[in-house]
Each structure stands twice: as C-alpha cells, then as structure tokens.
Amino acid sequence: MGDETVSPTAGAPPARRAFAARRAGLLTRGGEESLWRWSARVASVIPLAGLAFVLAVLAVKAWPAIKVNGPGFLSRSSWVPGSTYANPVVTNGVSHPAGASYGAWPLIAGTLQTSVIALIVALPISIGTAFALTERLPPWLARPLSFFVEVLAGIPSVIIGLWGVLTLGPFLAAHVYPLIANHVPDVPVLRYFRGPTGYGEGLLTSGLVLGLMIVPIIASTTRDLFLQVPPLPKEGAEALGMTEAEVARRVTIPWVRSGIIGATVLGLGRALGETIAVAMISGSVLGVVSPNIFGTMTTVAATIVSQLDSAATDGTGFAISTLAEAGLVLAVISVVVNVVARVIVNKSSRHVAPVGRG
Amino acid sequence: MADVTAAYPPTRGRRVREVVFRTLSAAALLFVIGPSVWLIADVVVRAVPHWRWDVLTTVPLGTGGGLENAVLGTLVIMVGVLLIAGTVGVLSGIHFAELARPRRSGRAGGTVLRTATEVLSGFPSIVLGYVGYVALCVGLHWGFSLLPALIVLSLMVTPYIAKSTESALRQVPTSYREGAEALGMSTGYALRKVVIKSALPGIVTGLLIALAIAVGETAPLIYTAGITNTLPSASLIHQPIAYLTYYVWTDYNQPIKSTQYLSFDAALILIVLVLVLLVVSRVLVNRTQRHAEGRR
Numbered sequence: 124m125g126d127e128t129v130s131p132t133a134g135a136p137p138a139r140r141a142f143a144a145r146r147a148g149l150l151t152r153g154g155e156e157s158l159w160r161w162s163a164r165v166a167s168v169i170p171l172a173g174l175a176f177v178l179a180v181l182a183v184k185a186w187p188a189i190k191v192n193g194p195g196f197l198s199r200s201s202w203v204p205g206s207t208y209a210n211p212v213v214t215n216g217v218s219h220p221a222g223a224s225y226g227a228w229p230l231i232a233g234t235l236q237t238s239v240i241a242l243i244v245a246l247p248i249s250i251g252t253a254f255a256l257t258e259r260l261p262p263w264l265a266r267p268l269s270f271f272v273e274v275l276a277g278i279p280s281v282i283i284g285l286w287g288v289l290t291l292g293p294f295l296a297a298h299v300y301p302l303i304a305n306h307v308p309d310v311p312v313l314r315y316f317r318g319p320t321g322y323g324e325g326l327l328t329s330g331l332v333l334g335l336m337i338v339p340i341i342a343s344t345t346r347d348l349f350l351q352v353p354p355l356p357k358e359g360a361e362a363l364g365m366t367e368a369e370v371a372r373r374v375t376i377p378w379v380r381s382g383i384i385g386a387t388v389l390g391l392g393r394a395l396g397e398t399i400a401v402a403m404i405s406g407s408v409l410g411v412v413s414p415n416i417f418g419t420m421t422t423v424a425a426t427i428v429s430q431l432d433s434a435a436t437d438g439t440g441f442a443i444s445t446l447a448e449a450g451l452v453l454a455v456i457s458v459v460v461n462v463v464a465r466v467i468v469n470k471s472s473r474h475v476a477p478v479g480r481g
Numbered sequence: 482m483a484d485v486t487a488a489y490p491p492t493r494g495r496r497v498r499e500v501v502f503r504t505l506s507a508a509a510l511l512f513v514i515g516p517s518v519w520l521i522a523d524v525v526v527r528a529v530p531h532w533r534w535d536v537l538t539t540v541p542l543g544t545g546g547g548l549e550n551a552v553l554g555t556l557v558i559m560v561g562v563l564l565i566a567g568t569v570g571v572l573s574g575i576h577f578a579e580l581a582r583p584r585r586s587g588r589a590g591g592t593v594l595r596t597a598t599e600v601l602s603g604f605p606s607i608v609l610g611y612v613g614y615v616a617l618c619v620g621l622h623w624g625f626s627l628l629p630a631l632i633v634l635s636l637m638v639t640p641y642i643a644k645s646t647e648s649a650l651r652q653v654p655t656s657y658r659e660g661a662e663a664l665g666m667s668t669g670y671a672l673r674k675v676v677i678k679s680a681l682p683g684i685v686t687g688l689l690i691a692l693a694i695a696v697g698e699t700a701p702l703i704y705t706a707g708i709t710n711t712l713p714s715a716s717l718i719h720q721p722i723a724y725l726t727y728y729v730w731t732d733y734n735q736p737i738k739s740t741q742y743l744s745f746d747a748a749l750i751l752i753v754l755v756l757v758l759l760v761v762s763r764v765l766v767n768r769t770q771r772h773a774e775g776r777r
Contacts (some may be wrong), residue, residue: 163575167594167643174601259507278520279729279752399700403730458600
C-alpha cells in the first residue's frame with residue numbers, strides 16, 4: 124500500500140533523491156516511510172480492536188443474564204442475589220441461584236437523576252465562569268484562574284469522593300439540607316425536596332459533586348469558544364447600545380451555541396460513567412429509587428464497582444453475568460451520549476480537557 | 482453604556498439585569514474556585530498534621546505502616562502506561578494527522594478508526610475494568626496483576642494521547658512540511674526530523690496529562706491490579722500490585738485512626754503527583770506557544 128502513495132519528491136531529479144537518501148542514514152527513503160506508515164496504521168487500529176473486544180466480552184458475558192432477566196431488567200426494582208446454599212435453578216437453559224431477581228431500574232434512575240442534577244448545576248456555573256474569565260477579569264488574573272479550572276479537571280475522582288463523603292456531605296446535611304427541606308412548601312412537585320435529609324450521603328450530594336467534576340470540562344471548552352468569537356460583532360452590538368449582558372445573550376452565546384451544547388453533552392457522558400466518587404457518596408443502596416432528593420441511592424457504575432466482589436462468590440456465575448448486563452446498559456447510554464457530543468463538538472471546537480473518569 | 486440610542490434605550494430594567502448578570506457570573510466563578518480550594522485544603526488539613534516521611538519508605542503493617550508499596554506501584558503503572566499507551570497513542574495520532582489518506586469525498590481519512598477512538602475515550606472506566614477482570618484476570622488466568630491493569634488503563638488513555646498528538650501535529654505550520662519537501666526529504670524522514678520534532682512539546686504535554694489521568698484512576702484498577710502489601714515485583718502476571726488510589730478508596734472509613742491517616746496521606750501524595758504533572762505540562766504549553774510561528 125505504501126508504494127501507491129505519491130511521494131512528494133517522486134518527480135524530483137535523481138540528485139535530490141540521493142541527497143534525501145543519504146540524509147536518511149541507515150533507512151532508505153521508502154523504508155523509513157513505510158515503517159512509519161505501517162506502525163502508525165497498526166497502532167491506530169488498536170483502539171478499534173480494543174473497543175470491539177470490550178463490547179464482545181460484555182455481550183457474551185451478559186447473554187445468560189439477558190435470557191433469564193428478560194426485558195423486565197430495565198424496569199424492575201430489586202437486587203436479590205438468591206440463595207447460594209440451595210441448589211441452583213435452571214431458567215431458559217441458564218443455571219442461577221434459587222430466588223435470584225435482578226432489576227436495574229433504581230440504578231438507571233439513579234444514574235440519570237445524578238447526571239441531570241450535575242448538568243443543572245454545572246451548565247450555568249460553567250457559562251458564568253467562562254464569561255468571567257474571558258470578558259470580565261484582567262488577563263493577569265484570568266490566566267492563572269483558567270489554569271486552576273483545568274487543574275480541577277485533573278484531580279482524581281477518588282479524592283473528590285473523599286472530600287464529598289467526609290466534608291461536603293456532612294456539612295450540607297447539617298447546615299443546608301434542613302433549610303431546604305423545612306422551607307419548601309408541601310405541594311406536589313416540590314414535595315420531592317422535603318422529608319428526611321439524612322447524613323449527607325445520597326442523591327443530591329452525589330449530583331452536586333458530579334456537577335463540580337464536570338464544570339471544568341464545560342467551562343474550559345466554553346472559555347475557548349468565547350475566545351474564538353470575533354470582536355467585531357460584539358463591538359457592533361455594543362455600539363448599538365447593548366449592555367454586556369445583552370451582548371452575551373444575543374451575540375456571544377448564540378455564536379458558539381453548538382459548541383456549548385457539545386461540551387455539555389460531553390460532561391453528561393462523564394457524569395453518567397463516573398464510578399468511584401459516586402460509590403463513596405451515594406450511600407450505595409440497592410433496589411430502591413430514592414423517595415426524595417436527599418435519599419440514598421446508587422448508579423449503574425457504582426453498583427458494578429461495589430458488587431463485583433460479592434458477585435464473584437456466586438458459583439453459577441449468574442451475578443457476574445448480571446453485572447455485565449448492567450455494564451452493557453451503561454455502555455450503550457454513554458456511547459450514544461458521547462457520539463452525539465462528538466458530532467456536535469467536532470463541528471466547533473478542538474479543545475481536549477484532561478478528563479479522568481473514575 | 483448609558484448612551485441614549487434609538488435601538489436600545491436605557492431603562493431601569495436593563496440596568497438591573499446588567500448588574501444581576503455581572504454578579505451571577507462572578508458568583509459562578511466563586512462557585513468553582515471556592516469548592517476546589519476547599520477540597521484541596523481539606524486533604525492538606527487532614528494529611529499534613531499527621532504526616533510522617535517514613536510513609537514513603539515503609540509498607541503497610543497491621544493498622545499502620547506506610548505506603549511505599551503503593552507509591553512504587555503507582556510509579557510502575559505510570560511507566561507501563563507511558564510505554565504502552567504512549568506508543569500506541571502517539572502512533573495513532575500520527576496516523577490520523579499525517580498518514581491517513583483523505584477520502585475520495587475530500588473528507589479527512591480514518592473516519593471509522595477515529596470514531597472508535599472517540600467512543601472509547603468516553604467509555605465508562607468501570608466497564609473497562611470489568612472486562613479486564615472477566616477476560617484477562619479470570620479468563621486468561623492472569624490473576625490480579627500488572628499486565629491486565631496496564632492494558633485496561635492504556636485502553637482508557639490511548640484515545641486521549643492520540644487526540645492530543647493529532648492536534649499538536651496539526652498545529653505544525655504547513656510551511657515546515659513544504660520546506661522539508663523542497664529540500665528533497667522523504668515523507669518519513671521529514672516526519673521524524675521536522676514535523677514530529679516541532680510538535681514534540683505538544684505531544685509530551687498530552688502524554689503528561691494522560692499520565693495524570695492514569696495516576697488518578699481507581700475504578701479500572703480495583704479488579705485488575707488487586708492489592709498487596711509487598712513491593713512491586715518483576716512479574717507482569719500472577720502478582721498483584723499496589724497503587725495509591727486504592728488506599729484512599731478503602732481506608733478512609735476504617736475504624737482505626739492510623740489506617741485512616743494512610744488514606745489521607747495517599748490522597749496528598751496523589752494531589753502533589755497530579756499537580757506536578759499538570760504544572761509541567763502547562764509550562765511546556767507556554768513554551769510552545771512562545772515558539773509557535775504566527776499561530777495562536
């Protein structure tokens with residue numbers, strides 16, 4: 124394949140070819156080029172092969188669970204591993220512990236709830252931050268603060284989880300949540316914000332912490348996008364007498380809207396797949412959807428990390444298989460979200476934030 | 482702003498909205514900076530009062546001891562990820578930026594591979610960890626060990642390295658390539674001596690940030706690397722390896738204070754490690770930008 128490519132010096136006089144060959148040292152010119160070409164080609168196939176391998180393993184492992192759990196897996200609310208002492212039962216040709224009943228609805232609901240809270244918190248904060256960094260602050264202050272926001276993206280999620288469970292959660296439960304729970308009126312929708320506030324482990328704390336984790340992703344991309352908006356339209360709008368707020372709302376933000384949406388969906392992808400921080404902060408309650416916004420819960424990712432250990436003790440392998448099914452559900456959700464995000468982002472921005480995921 | 486114009490007459494409402502807008506954007510910045518500073522200060526306050534330097538030179542023992550095994554293990558994992566993900570990621574970045582042939586339609590080449598790489602970069606890390614456990618540790622009987630951990634982590638950060646390498650290469654001015662061509666260099670030789678050389682700071686930056694991500698990961702390692710109190714051994718498989726994030730994750734809620742301190746110490750070491758990596762990468766970026774020719 125290498126020879127088909129038109130070499131830039133293909134038509135060059137022989138003297139120049141000889142010069143290049145001499146400069147190339149041990150490798151002949153064609154030799155070095157095809158070495159690069161082939162090694163790069165092989166390397167670029169590895170992520171695709173890895174992804175295919177991961178999806179194949181997930182599908183094969185999940186298949187027995189899919190056969191037994193059925194479509195109800197997505198809507199049931201139960202997480203019963205069954206008896207490991209009784210003889211295994213066979214359903215649809217798959218052996219599993221007697222009484223095993225798995226349903227992922229609370230995990231899926233928890234994943235979506237925490238991610239939505241994270242987005243509601245992170246989006247306005249990110250846009251405000253990006254605006255402050257690009258339009259309001261002097262460069263000597265904006266530069267280090269921008270770097271700080273990027274550093275925040277690199278802080279290991281286990282440390283954010285540590286802070287969330289030991290410091291932020293108890294603080295919020297002691298000083299903030301009671302204020303909300305006691306002052307929100309007892310009417311249909313707002314009732315969700317009332318009731319027992321717990322000890323700081325649960326849905327709202329997890330969502331807030333996830334929000335803090337995705338702010339750097341959205342904010343740094345939005346900042347880059349704002350910097351790309353040409354000054355002339357903004358100056359024109361100001362010359363028409365618009366205030367800064369109006370310029371932002373009518374010129375700057377519409378100019379980069381698709382980029383902001385893309386970055387937001389990217390942040391959503393991160394929030395959906397985040398594992399360790401949520402496993403530490405959620406309270407890890409399986410099988411129930413939280414009755415109010417303060418309640419303990421868990422997500423798909425957090426369940427896999429907290430249950431894999433005990434799942435390995437199921438002699439029939441059914442628990443492990445069920446976790447693969449849960450993983451498959453999560454993978455499908457995140458892949459869809461990410462593909463949508465990349466399609467939008469690639470049209471507008473090339474920024475890559477340093478993003479850990481778990 | 483108070484100028485009278487026909488299009489936008491100044492009203493009280495507009496002035497109020499302006500003030501509200503400015504206040505909110507300042508508040509938003511505070512909502513980011515505040516919790517971040519709080520978070521870092523929290524780790525420092527928990528770890529520093531009980532800090533002992535022999536944490537770095539002893540292994541965990543009963544309810545105390547140190548983290549030498551985890552510090553060395555994390556360094557071993559860093560080197561391994563650098564070798565595997567670094568090679569694969571940089572080469573695929575080169576493929577995407579320089580070598581993938583454009584389609585007939587005129588669009589950039591390597592679309593399928595690029596999409597796969599991007600999908601992988603958003604893949605939930607715990608699912609990668611699960612597959613590593615099921616397929617490599619159990620399926621291939623490797624047990625909890627270094628190799629499955631490296632494979633899973635590398636799979637996770639390779640897309641990032643590929644992407645940053647690609648954008649570093651794309652920032653090399655076309656005139657460099659044209660100059661190299663005019664001197665009669667072959668594509669391969671020009672790539673090595675001219676293009677990659679001038680993109681090197683950008684590539685290294687990407688590698689450092691990828692390392693910072695790898696250092697901070699927990700979920701993909703728990704069920705692939707396992708844990709051990711002994712120092713890292715030379716074997717790639719069958720021997721579990723310790724790493725720092727494990728101690729943060731498991732020790733913070735242990736009943737004994739000295740064990741909890743290990744968790745905070747590990748968190749402090751991690752923060753320092755990640756900060757060093759990110760600051761060095763930022764210094765590199767600044768140097769590159771100073772040398773960049775007529776480019777942002």
